Amino acid sequence: MGSINKDMPLQMLISFDKLLQQYDTMARSDDPLLSSRAKYVLETQAPYPELRDGFSDIKLLEKHKDIIRVILQDSFAEVLSENEIKAASLPYFDVVFNKSKRFQKILENAGKDFKPFIRNQDEGIDYIMASTVILKFHYGFNLDFSRPYFYDIPDANGVMHHYRILYNADFMDILPTDLAKEITQTDVDKLLENPEDLELWKEMIPPNSFISKGFVISNMFDVTAEHTISEIKSNLISSDKRGSETFISDLQETFRSFFKVKELKIGFVTYNSKDDQLERVYGNGIESFLLKEKDNELCNNALCIGSYDKIVNEKGYFAVPDVDKYFKLSEGIAPYKGLHEQGIKSAIFAPIVNEGELLGVLELVSTKKNQLNGVNATKLDDVMPYIVAAVVRSKIEEENLIDAIIQNECTSVHKSVHWRFEEEAKQFIIDGLEGRQPSFNEIVFKDVYPLYGQIDIKGSSQARNTAIQRDLMIQLSNIKEVLNAALKIEKLPVYEELIYRIDNFIEDIKETLFSNSEQTIFDFVYADVIPIFNHLNKQSKELAKMVKEYENTINPETHSYYDHRKQYDDSVMLINKKLASVIDKHQEEAQEMFPHFYERYKTDGIEHNMYIGSSIANDRDFDPLYLKNLRLWQLQVMCEMENKYYNLKPELDVQLDVASLILVYSTSLSIRFRMDEKQFDVDGTYNARYEIIKKRIDKSFIKGTNERLTQKGKLSIVYSQKKDELEYLRYISFLKSKGYFTNNIEIVELEGLQGVSGLKAIRTEILYRKNKEDKKTYTYEDLMEELKA
16 A cells, blocks of 8 residues: 655645535535535545544555545546546555556556555655645745656566556645745755755755645556657667667567567567578577578578568568468478477567668567467557667668657757757767766757747638538438338338437537537447448348448448538648648748748648747857848738638638737747657746747637637737837838738737736738739738629
């Protein structure tokens, strides 16, 4: 169960008071069912006041386990207990109780004496992590204390599984004791300068100076696949690991977790295209099950015709799920003879291919039949790129090696920041060569100015729902037509009942499509309609013909009619493609002016982020002039994207409108590359305000009205400072002279967003041209009339 007897700044007091307070409120509810349920929980707990007051004796958890189960019954739904990996616990102390059935089963499979403990949680780290929580939630100092937590638990076969832990701390309070000290910003600065000085942390935040009263809910998720892919990647990237004596055994153990096969072994051979032969890879513990004891072998001797064709010619996976069977059928030819002699029962051979060139073969073998097969061979798709990269890196110069590491660790990065990743990759290699643990450190660019813009498809959710609604009604009507014909031939009440249900479905979705309507109708078609139609196929040629005509109109995989939805999807896809091409093309020109980070996303429309500053430009001096230049460029490009869309609109199956928005943010900030998410994000709590505005601004309203900020035919420019307003009014005046905008310009105040107030916006009406050569300009209304004509 764990222990709470260790040196920590927090005294752990197990209590359910904060949760029971919610039941106190629920007991007074007007809902009789809710009220009676809450009263039952409170009455069950009432004889045991220590469950509210709190206790530190963990033996009481076992004594009161039945009452605790009642208290936690709503937080731990019984119907999900077989599915969810969940428990109540105390952070930092490995105390776990009230485990879900699935979690209990996982622990039982791990062995009788197995106790779960959080990976890499030694006492010093525990103490400092708990202290950062206290600094944030009691003293109010905003520190980023979050870090991932994992349990490593073997299954019944001894294969290691990895579980990510997410904590819900809603039912936990942190209370100071008499030992708690006053903490100043100077003290915090000193702690941050000495993050590993445990004695200093104990001096500032003494042991037992706070009480942690309550409990947390631990939700766990099996991330074995993701974890093992990361481990395989790390093993292959690190030159230190690749050269170690345990490299192959460590890699083999990771592959065992990846395939969930305890008996799995791995081997490698290289391919010599000149001599068409397989050759041994020399290294610590590297085997080959194709070559056995030989140093090399001609492919014609090592492989049969089928395996040669699959591996060498097609460069695809070759799986042998039952070696003994194929050994007998092939009358003992290679490769089955050698595999049989080694006691191998199943195997997968995966070609290592780079740019169409076969470099070698990864061998996976098992001593059990069917454990390795053509189905689980596809799992290799996730790791083969890293194996390929490792083989390529052994043959190329350091410069290419750097790029390979960047690709493996960070995916593709924008060329403006590539130089910084190169620096980090070089250090990665040096660390490995000098025997240190190589790690790709997070990359930060400070004092950069953000630019954000979006061109959003208005009413996209409604348009999609309308498309779904129409498709469902057509499908239901077609089904009804078939059933009416069947009813004329066979007067069966079941047909009438189905027609009655279809009429109800049509009536339900005629006006409004609810969130569950599509799934409900899909379930109805799958469970009730398809079996009936299978029956009708046998009844008469006329009915079989009608069923066939119905089936020709639907998607066989989803059993749904896909016409209006396809028109909607195709329209959105075409809009995104055309708009992205406009800004991507112009970005090449903008980079020439001054290097800056750029990324864009396709959603229901196009969003883009840009960051400009000296820390990104590397060898160039930044001047505010370049920021102003990029802002003016952004205004022009947004207008061109609008023009591109409204010239495209007549070609669309679904007629939609778009609205454009730019966010102006004058304060510089820092951006950090998030290794887990493979993307840049703003860094720090203060800078998070920018992200909050970005996420919420397009839903904002004009102050004191129900009018949305963004409107078709207008560009909205959101800002908070007067100097930004004046700057953009100058740009608009200039672009007016160039035929981008009309004189219709307004300045509006916005309703406060959650956590953000004081925003204003300039809305300016855009002028459109029917094509680039057309000198005549149109407002949105004019353009719509012209397009109609």
